[in-house]
Every structure is written in structure tokens, then in C-alpha cells.
Amino acid sequence: MQHDLNDEKMKRILILMITVLLALCQSAKAQDSETIVFTPQWTAQAQFAGYYVAEAKGFYREAGVNVKIEHLLATQSAVKRLLNNDCQATTLQLCQALEIVDGGVPLVNILQTSMNNAMVIVSARGKNPLTQKGARVGIWNVEFGQLAICMSMKERLDYQWVRCAQGINLFVAGALDATLAMSYNEYYQLVQAGFEMNEKDVYRFCNHGYNVQEDGVYMTREYYEKHPEMAKKFAQASRKGWEWAAQHPEEAIDIVMRYVEKDHISTNRVMQRLMLKEVLRLQIDRESKKREFRLRPDMVRQANKMMLENLMLSREVGYKELVE
Amino acid sequence: MRTIIQYIRKKLSVRVSLWVVLFATVIFVAALGIMFYQSSKAIQQEAISRASQILDKTSLYVEGILNRVEVASNMTKWLAERHPDEPDSMFVYSRSMLLKNPDFYSCSIAFEADHFKEKGRYFSAYTKHDGDSIRTIQGGSENYQYFYMDWYLMPMLLDKPCWTEPYVDLDAATNTSEMVTTYSQVIFDHQRRKIGVINTSLSISWLSHSISSIKPYPNSYSIMVGRGGTYFVHPDSTKITRQTIFTRTMEKPDTALTALGHAMQRGEEGMKIINLDGEDCYVFYKPLGKTGCSMAIVCPESDIFGSFKRVRRAVMAMVLLGLMLMLYFLIRIITRELSPLRRLADEAENIASGHFDVQLPDLHRTDEIGQLSHSFAGMQQSLVQYISELKETTSQKASIESELHIASSIQMGMLPDKFPTKADRDDVQIYASLTPAKDVGGDLFDFYFRDEKLFFCIGDVSGKGVPASLFMAVTRAVFRTVSSHESVPNRIMTRMNEIIVEMNKTHMFVTLFVGVLDLPTGLLHYCNAGHDAPVLVGDGVGELPCDSNIPVGVMPSWQFTLQDAQIFPGTTIFLFTDGLTEAMDAEFAQFQINRVTDVATEALANHQHEPHQIVDLMTDAVHQFVGDAEQSDDLTMMAIQYIKK
Numbered sequence: 001m002q003h004d005l006n007d008e009k010m011k012r013i014l015i016l017m018i019t020v021l022l023a024l025c026q027s028a029k030a031q032d033s034e035t036i037v038f039t040p041q042w043t044a045q046a047q048f049a050g051y052y053v054a055e056a057k058g059f060y061r062e063a064g065v066n067v068k069i070e071h072l073l074a075t076q077s078a079v080k081r082l083l084n085n086d087c088q089a090t091t092l093q094l095c096q097a098l099e100i101v102d103g104g105v106p107l108v109n110i111l112q113t114s115m116n117n118a119m120v121i122v123s124a125r126g127k128n129p130l131t132q133k134g135a136r137v138g139i140w141n142v143e144f145g146q147l148a149i150c151m152s153m154k155e156r157l158d159y160q161w162v163r164c165a166q167g168i169n170l171f172v173a174g175a176l177d178a179t180l181a182m183s184y185n186e187y188y189q190l191v192q193a194g195f196e197m198n199e200k201d202v203y204r205f206c207n208h209g210y211n212v213q214e215d216g217v218y219m220t221r222e223y224y225e226k227h228p229e230m231a232k233k234f235a236q237a238s239r240k241g242w243e244w245a246a247q248h249p250e251e252a253i254d255i256v257m258r259y260v261e262k263d264h265i266s267t268n269r270v271m272q273r274l275m276l277k278e279v280l281r282l283q284i285d286r287e288s289k290k291r292e293f294r295l296r297p298d299m300v301r302q303a304n305k306m307m308l309e310n311l312m313l314s315r316e317v318g319y320k321e322l323v324e
Numbered sequence: 325m326r327t328i329i330q331y332i333r334k335k336l337s338v339r340v341s342l343w344v345v346l347f348a349t350v351i352f353v354a355a356l357g358i359m360f361y362q363s364s365k366a367i368q369q370e371a372i373s374r375a376s377q378i379l380d381k382t383s384l385y386v387e388g389i390l391n392r393v394e395v396a397s398n399m400t401k402w403l404a405e406r407h408p409d410e411p412d413s414m415f416v417y418s419r420s421m422l423l424k425n426p427d428f429y430s431c432s433i434a435f436e437a438d439h440f441k442e443k444g445r446y447f448s449a450y451t452k453h454d455g456d457s458i459r460t461i462q463g464g465s466e467n468y469q470y471f472y473m474d475w476y477l478m479p480m481l482l483d484k485p486c487w488t489e490p491y492v493d494l495d496a497a498t499n500t501s502e503m504v505t506t507y508s509q510v511i512f513d514h515q516r517r518k519i520g521v522i523n524t525s526l527s528i529s530w531l532s533h534s535i536s537s538i539k540p541y542p543n544s545y546s547i548m549v550g551r552g553g554t555y556f557v558h559p560d561s562t563k564i565t566r567q568t569i570f571t572r573t574m575e576k577p578d579t580a581l582t583a584l585g586h587a588m589q590r591g592e593e594g595m596k597i598i599n600l601d602g603e604d605c606y607v608f609y610k611p612l613g614k615t616g617c618s619m620a621i622v623c624p625e626s627d628i629f630g631s632f633k634r635v636r637r638a639v640m641a642m643v644l645l646g647l648m649l650m651l652y653f654l655i656r657i658i659t660r661e662l663s664p665l666r667r668l669a670d671e672a673e674n675i676a677s678g679h680f681d682v683q684l685p686d687l688h689r690t691d692e693i694g695q696l697s698h699s700f701a702g703m704q705q706s707l708v709q710y711i712s713e714l715k716e717t718t719s720q721k722a723s724i725e726s727e728l729h730i731a732s733s734i735q736m737g738m739l740p741d742k743f744p745t746k747a748d749r750d751d752v753q754i755y756a757s758l759t760p761a762k763d764v765g766g767d768l769f770d771f772y773f774r775d776e777k778l779f780f781c782i783g784d785v786s787g788k789g790v791p792a793s794l795f796m797a798v799t800r801a802v803f804r805t806v807s808s809h810e811s812v813p814n815r816i817m818t819r820m821n822e823i824i825v826e827m828n829k830t831h832m833f834v835t836l837f838v839g840v841l842d843l844p845t846g847l848l849h850y851c852n853a854g855h856d857a858p859v860l861v862g863d864g865v866g867e868l869p870c871d872s873n874i875p876v877g878v879m880p881s882w883q884f885t886l887q888d889a890q891i892f893p894g895t896t897i898f899l900f901t902d903g904l905t906e907a908m909d910a911e912f913a914q915f916q917i918n919r920v921t922d923v924a925t926e927a928l929a930n931h932q933h934e935p936h937q938i939v940d941l942m943t944d945a946v947h948q949f950v951g952d953a954e955q956s957d958d959l960t961m962m963a964i965q966y967i968k969k
Contacts (some may be wrong), residue, residue, distance in 0.1 A: 048768075072466065076467060136481065141469060141472040148494055162477065162481065163472055164472050164473075164474070164477050165472045165473055165474070166474075168477060168480065168552060169478075169488070169489045169551065170474060172489075172551055173478060173482070173489070173551055173616070174482070174487070175477065175481035175482050176480050176481065191570070191574060192552075192553070192567075192574060193552035193553050193554075193568055193570065194553045194568065194569070194570045194582070194585050194586055194589055195551070200529055231352045231925075243729045244895045266492070266566045266630055267566055268563075268564045268566045268567045268571055269760050270567075270571050270572070270574055270575055271571070273575075274574065312908070
């Protein structure tokens with residue numbers, strides 16, 4: 001299952017272009033202009049606790065904005081929903097956003113939550129990921145993991161990327177030498193699967209010069225420019241939700257678990273508690289030690305540089321293109 | 325606590341009973357301990373064997389079904405590889421698999437992306453039961469990119485057929501879900517290139533249902549975990565597919581549970597004791613065929629050992645009650661058996677307080693206590709007799725003591741008690757003391773003046789007490805009688821010897837020193853019959869030279885020799901009996917003559933050698949030397965100072 005990365009990229013750009021066209025066609029699609037449909041990029045979990053809190057505690061209502069949180073089906077893509085105008089806001093990783101803007105769909109970052117990179121490579125016991133040239137490494141079949149591909153090229157590791165829906169079972173069964181994981185999600189899933197985590201076997205991108213921000217809330221610029229006030233209110237109420245979650249983590253988990261139960265997600269409170277703790281940690285800027293909720297121009301430049309070097313972007317997507 | 329200990333110390337019956345019960349307890353504890361240990365081992369063994377049988381049976385059953393799936397999958401693979409270029413045939417193969425095996429859940433023959441150009445990017449011949457009918461469709465879409473799924477990737481990556489981790493299959497069309505596991509293997513084309521995967525799914529709801537219904541004990545339950553530790557069977561349905569066996573160890577480490585999880589993941593078989601929710605549980609586990617799953621039967625210890633523990637508690641309670649009763653009755657019986665002793669003790673106290681005539685209880689017993697009672701009665705009689713004899717003896721002794729006291733007064737009355745001093749005379753002053761060792765003594769001294777001469781003597785009768793005192797009285801009387809008409813000391817001594825020998829039937833004797841001091845001239849005539857030589861204290865200190873004569877009363881014909889010496893004015897003649905030189909301290913060391921001369925020398929140096937002074941100094945010195953030791957002999961001293969100028 002080794003994929004040629006350039007082919008993959010070309011295909012993705014084509015798909016993006018087609019969906020952009022479709023989106024333009026559907027621009028007249030009937031949509032309640034008063035409601036923002038918000039689709040997080042993954043199934044219900046504590047990664048999105050701030051938004052659930054904002055909805056459950058009525059912060060959106062207080063701000064005078066109608067927000068409807070609609071989750072993806074397991075096999076759907078949030079990006080496609082955004083481009084189809086099935087939703088008006090979604091969470092994206094910075095690298096994903098750069099790819100989409102580069103593909104011709106202008107986006108606006110209305111709220112940046114992540115201040116640090118959460119991606120790690122976990123390798124089979126006793127093997128340092130940096131010494132495993134040509135190893136079979138699991139990667140998400142959706143559009144995450146750009147940094148890992150850049151790192152593999154830069155470090156000349158020539159990993160064989162295996163795209164999969166989720167790498168945990170394959171890794172535990174011994175079908176993979178290593179797998180990409182988010183420090184707040186798959187990392188804990190591996191621990192929960194009985195994998196004895198040893199820090200030597202874990203490569204944390206944020207500690208090796210790849211500390212690029214991840215989750216932020218994005219809208220298409222087209223929608224944003226039509227509804228700037230609503231977007232701001234949505235962003236402010238969401239930020240309030242995150243701040244409340246940081247102050248009341250246990251109550252926030254209660255709220256998260258309600259969303260999890262509603263969608264019948266196979267997870268548990270322990271995992272969600274660990275996830276929230278880690279997500280909140282990642283929201284604190286390393287330098288200012290504060291929860292800043294802003295996109296950092298230096299990180300945008302760094303992401304651009306790496307992706308341009310690896311031909312993932314056709315041009316530089318500037319910081320100003322992403323913000324208001 | 326101290327009161328209890330004191331009570332136990334006081335009561336023999338309680339102490340003996342406690343010892344007996346303690347000993348019985350030790351024996352019971354040892355015997356019951358061994359019995360309980362053996363019983364619990366047997367029960368544990370039975371539980372292991374019962375659980376092993378269930379696990380083996382379930383495992384064999386699962387193996388049988390899995391083998392059927394594998395055989396069917398192999399046949400379909402063979403068909404697909406014979407016609408790899410005929411996509412429509414794949415629908416037939418997939419459908420026929422389910423037709424022939426109605427208990428299988430689904431079958432799909434899925435191919436690599438764009439494998440059949442005419443069929444589009446996704447091609448999967450997918451057949452599934454749909455109620456009573458079988459539905460075959462072309463699976464795969466943008467929303468279901470099967471080639472990213474575990475069941476597709478695992479055989480591709482592992483290069484071998486494999487069973488995937490169970491998962492809940494959601495059928496959007498019918499909105500139903502089913503827990504399935506799949507057997508997947510790769511399809512190769514004629515060039516041995518990997519072109520797709522055959523996936524045969526098996527519902528494990530029946531398996532989970534039959535596993536969860538296993539209940540070897542009332543509160544036992546079964547669990548099934550997948551390769552990643554995920555619960556697929558658990559009595560708490562909220563844990564199924566949502567938690568793994570390791571979840572609870574993530575926040576609260578539990579090494580035993582982690583070890584169990586790893587052992588089950590490794591496909592091991594065995595038994596572990598784990599503490600779950602505060603209760604020890606026996607967990608018996610075994611892998612389920614090749615699925616990578618493992619099942620376990622969790623039996624709370626209280627279930628396995630429930631009846632055993634109830635019996636054990638009952639036995640322990642009975643033993644405890646028995647021991648308490650034993651203690652109670654022992655104390656009662658021993659107290660009753662020992663009650664005569666108590667009465668005897670009371671009567672003994674009465675006797676001790678002087679009531680010798682109390683009536684002892686008549687016990688009519690022949691055992692040791694009866695014997696003791698008889699002995700006690702005998703002792704009481706002896707005691708009464710002894711006490712009456714003692715009373716008589718005591719009164720006799722008191723009478724004798726009274727007589728002795730009188731005798732002592734008489735004896736002391738015989739001795740001179742007026743001592744001439746400077747005030748009385750200008751030629752001589754005298755002082756003497758006699759301290760008998762008993763009431764009466766055998767020492768004597770005497771002096772009197774006649775014809776300007778001082779007649780004096782000092783003596784010591786052999787023996788002590790009344791006989792010696794009588795002999796002393798006789799000696800003194802004889803001295804006075806003989807010296808009244810004889811002035812030469814050796815003649816006085818010879819005559820005294822003759823008289824005393826004649827009446828001496830008891831063979832006693834007396835050492836005697838007789839001196840006659842001519843007062844105008846200071847010339848001293850003297851005769852010494854075996855007595856200690858006097859010490860002269862004047863111009864220096866020295867012993868008066870004495871001939872060796874035998875004591876008076878030994879030989880009738882002995883001729884005593886006469887000696888003389890000039891006594892200069894100021895010189896004190898210090899005479900004494902051996903009670904001084906042989907006075908002993910507590911270590912039986914004697915005072916000796918050198919200490920006498922030392923005291924005399926010191927007295928002389930201090931000009932304290934007048935008779936009274938020298939006798940007092942000598943008395944103090946000897947008392948100091950003797951200390952608390954008992955006086956062993958009569959002590960007599962006499963000092964005569966010639967002071968004629």
C-alpha cells in the first residue's frame with residue numbers, strides 16, 4: 001500500500017478543484033442565513049470540548065448566534081462538507097488550511113485554538129523512529145500528516161506511508177513498524193490497548209523544530225465576508241467555551257460525554273479526560289505561557305516553508321490571507 | 325489491664341484454666357489450620373478444573389466454526405484467482421459463499437482501487453444477509469474507502485491470512501449493528517501481484533451471547549477481549565467496545581490487571597488472582613482460536629469459597645464458644661476443688677494471728693488436699709505444743725536473765741569502784757574499767773593500800789560466763805585473803821596457787837599479774853603468772869619485762885618468780901587482759917600489742933597518759949577498731965600512775 005506522494009497530491013488538488021466548482025454551483029443552496037452549522041473534523045470527542053461547552057452552557061445563544069454542531073459520519077470529510085456548504089465552519093489543522101487555500105478556496109481562520117503541534121510517531125518497542133529507515137508507518141487516510149511527510153523527506157527516512165482509517169489495530173497486530181498518532185488521541189488509545197509506551201520510541205514533532213499550530217476554526221472567505229459579525233460572535237463564544245472548559249474540566253467532560261453518548265462513539269470517560277487535559281495543554285503558548293487563541297505568523301511561515309520545499313504547495317499562502 | 329493481670333496472678337484457678345485453654349487453642353488452631361488449608365486447596369483445584377472444562381469446550385466450539393470459515397474462504401479465493409479478470413463472477417462467488425454457509429454474516433471480494441477500470445475506482449463484491457434473503461451489491465464509495473480498513477490492510481501488510489479485531493458493523497440501510505470478526509486473505513493475479521482481499525465476516529453475537537451466559541458460580545461472569553484489549557463481552561454493557569482491559573489502569577495503575585491484559589493479548593492460557601472493585605477474583609483465561617481474542621471467566625473469591633467460608637466461620641464460632649465454655653467450667657471446677665485450700669489458708673491466718681486452738685475443717689478427702697489438711701492438723705498440734713514449751717522456756721530464761729543481772733551487779737560490786745586521783749593522794753592515782761562480753765565475766769582487777777604499799781592485781785580466768793565469774797570471785801577473795809598478811813608478790817602468787825589448785829575440780833585456771841608498789845620509793849615488786857606484760861608509759865613506752873610463769877590453778881608445786889622494777893614519778897603502769905590485744909574487727913583481725921603501744925605513745929606525746937585519760941583513749945581506739953563486730957572477750961584495763969615527787 002505504498003502511495004506515490006506526488007500522485008496523491010495531484011489527485012487531492014483535482015478533487016479539491018471539483019468540489020470548489022460544486023460549491024460554487026451550490027452557492028445558491030437554501031441555507032438558513034441565521035444558523036452556522038459547525039462540523040468538527042472528527043467524531044465527537046474532548047478535542048472539541050470548548051464548542052460543546054459553548055453550546056451546552058448557552059454561550060452561543062447569549063452571543064446572539066445560532067450554532068448547530070453537526071458531526072461527520074465516520075467516513076466523511078469535514079473539508080468536503082465545508083466546500084459543499086453543508087456546514088459553514090469547521091476545524092482544520094493549519095497545514096490542511098494552507099493546502100485548501102493553495103487549491104483555490106480562500107479560507108478565514110476565525111479562532112485558533114492550538115498553539116502547539118500534537119503529532120507524534122510511536123514505533124514498535126525498542127526502536128527509535130529516527131533509526132527506522134524505510135519503515136512502514138501508519139498515516140491517516142484523511143488530510144492530516146503533512147508535517148510527518150516533510151520530516152520523513154528532510155531526515156531521509158523514506159518511510160513507507162500506509163494510509164489507513166485508524167492505525168491502532170494494525171500497529172498492535174504487528175502489521176506496522178510505527179504509526180502516526182495525536183498526543184491527545186491515538187497516543188492514549190495505544191496505551192489503552194496495552195502498549196507499554198517508552199518515551200525513547202516516541203518522536204514528538206513539536207520537540208524537533210516542527211512545532212506548527214494545528215486546530216483552528218475556519219470558514220470560507222466568501223461566507224465570512226457575508227456574515228462577519230456572526231462569525232466574530234461565534235468565535236468569541238467558542239473561545240469563552242474553551243476558557244470555561246479549562247476552568248471546569250470535570251464539568252466539561254460531563255458535557256463531552258453527552259455528545260459522545262449521543263453519537264454512540266466507542267470511547268470512555270478516562271480517555272476523554274486525558275484527551276481534554278492534553279488538548280488544553282496544547283492550547284498554551286510555549287513562550288507566553290498563555291492561552292492566546294491566535295494564529296502565529298511565524299508558524300504560518302514555517303509551515304509554508306516546509307510544504308513548499310516538499311512541493312505540497314504551489315505558492316506561499318501568507319498569514320494575512322488566513323486572517324480577517 | 326494491670327487489674328486483670330493482678331487478678332489472674334491472684335487466682336490459681338483462672339491461671340490454670342487459662343493455660344489449659346491456651347494449650348487447647350494452639351492445638352485447635354494448628355489442626356483446623358491444616359484442615360482449612362487442605363480444603364481450600366481442594367476447592368481451588370475444583371474451580372480451576374471446572375473453569376478449564378468450560379474454556380476448553382468454548383474454545384473447541386469456536387475453533388470448529390473458524391475452521392469452516394477458513395475452508396470456505398480458501399475455496400472462494402481459489403475461484404477468484406482462477407478468474408481474476410471477471411468482476412461479475414466475483415458477485416457469484418461472494419453470493420455462493422453465503423448461500424452455502426447461511427451462518428456467515430457477510431462476504432466481500434474487494435479489489436485495489438481502479439483495478440477494474442470499467443467498474444470505477446471502488447470494486448467490492450459484497451454479499452450480506454438481509455432478513456431471510458441475501459443481498460449482493462457492489463460496495464465501496466467515497467464515503468467507504470474499504471482499502472483503508474483494517475480487514476483490507478492487515479492481510480496485505482502481514483502477507484498472510486488473518487482474523488481481524490472484532491468491530492461493530494453498522495448497517496446504515498437497516499440501521500442495525502452487529503459485532504463481527506472477519507477472516508481476510510489476499511487475492512493474487514496470475515503474476516502473483518496482490519490485487520484484492522477476500523473478507524468473510526462472522527457475527528460473534530452468538531459467541532458473545534454464549535460466553536456471557538457462562539456462569540460456573542452465582543456471581544461469576546465472563547469477559548472477552550480483542551487483540552487490543554477491547555472488551556467485546558462484559559457484564560457491564562457500557563464497557564463493551566468502549567473500554568479495554570487496560571482503561572482502568574491508565575489513571576490508577578494496577579500491575580496485576582495489566583499483567584492479566586498482556587497475558588490475554590499474548591494468547592496465553594492460565595489463571596490469575598486479581599483484585600476487582602475491592603474483591604479478590606480468580607480469573608481463568610484462554611485464547612479463542614486464531615481470532616486474537618481471549619476469553620476469561622471471572623469468579624469472585626467469595627463465590628468459590630463462599631460455602632467453604634461459611635462452614636469455616638461456623639466451625640470457628642463453635643470452637644471459640646467451646647473454648648469459652650471450657651474456660652468457664654474449668655474455672656468453676658478448679659475453684660470448687662481448691663475451696664478447702666482457701667479455708668485452710670484462712671484458718672492458717674487465724675493460727676498465725678495467735679488463735680492456735682481454731683478448729684480445722686474436717687475434709688474427709690483422701691487426695692492431696694486431704695493429705696495437706698491432715699498434715700496441717702498435725703502441724704497445728706505440734707505448733708500448739710511447741711508454743712506452750714516455748715512459753716515455759718521463755719519464762720525460765722527470763723528468770724535466769726534476771727538472776728544473771730543480779731550476779732553481774734554482785735560481780736561488779738566486788739571490784740573497786742573508787743579510784744584515787746591527784747585530789748585524793750599525792751603518790752599514786754588509779755583508774756580501771758571492766759567490760760564483760762556476757763552478763764558476767766571472768767576478768768578481774770583489784771587494788772588496795774596497806775603499810776604505804778599499793779597491792780594490785782589483774783587477771784583473766786579461762787572460759788567465760790557464770791563459771792568464769794565464780795572462779796574470778798574466788799580468785800579475788802583469795803588475793804585479798806593471802807595479801808592481807810603477805811607482802812611479797814611471788815609468795816602471794818604461790819599461796820594463791822596452792823589454795824586454788826586444791827579447790828579446782830573443774831580444771832579452770834587464771835592468768836594473773838600481782839604487783840606491790842612501795843609508795844615512798846616507787847620500787848615495784850611483781851610476779852606475773854602467764855598474764856600479758858603491762859606497758860609502762862613514762863619516759864617513753866615499753867613493756868614491763870616478765871618471767872615465764874604458768875597460770876594460777878594449773879600446777880600445785882610451781883615456784884613463781886619475783887621481779888622488781890623502779891617506777892619513776894609520772895610513769896603510768898598500764899595493765900590489761902587479752903580482751904584488748906585480741907579484740908577482733910568484722911574481718912577477724914586482732915587489735916594486737918603494737919596498736920596498744922601506738923595509742924600509749926600518742927597519749928604520751930599529747931601528755932594524756934594519766935590513768936583515766938589513757939584508759940579512755942584505749943577504749944575509744946579499740947571501739948573504733950572493732951566497729952560493729954560483736955565483743956568476743958571480756959575487756960579489762962587498769963592504769964596506775966606513780967606521782968610521788
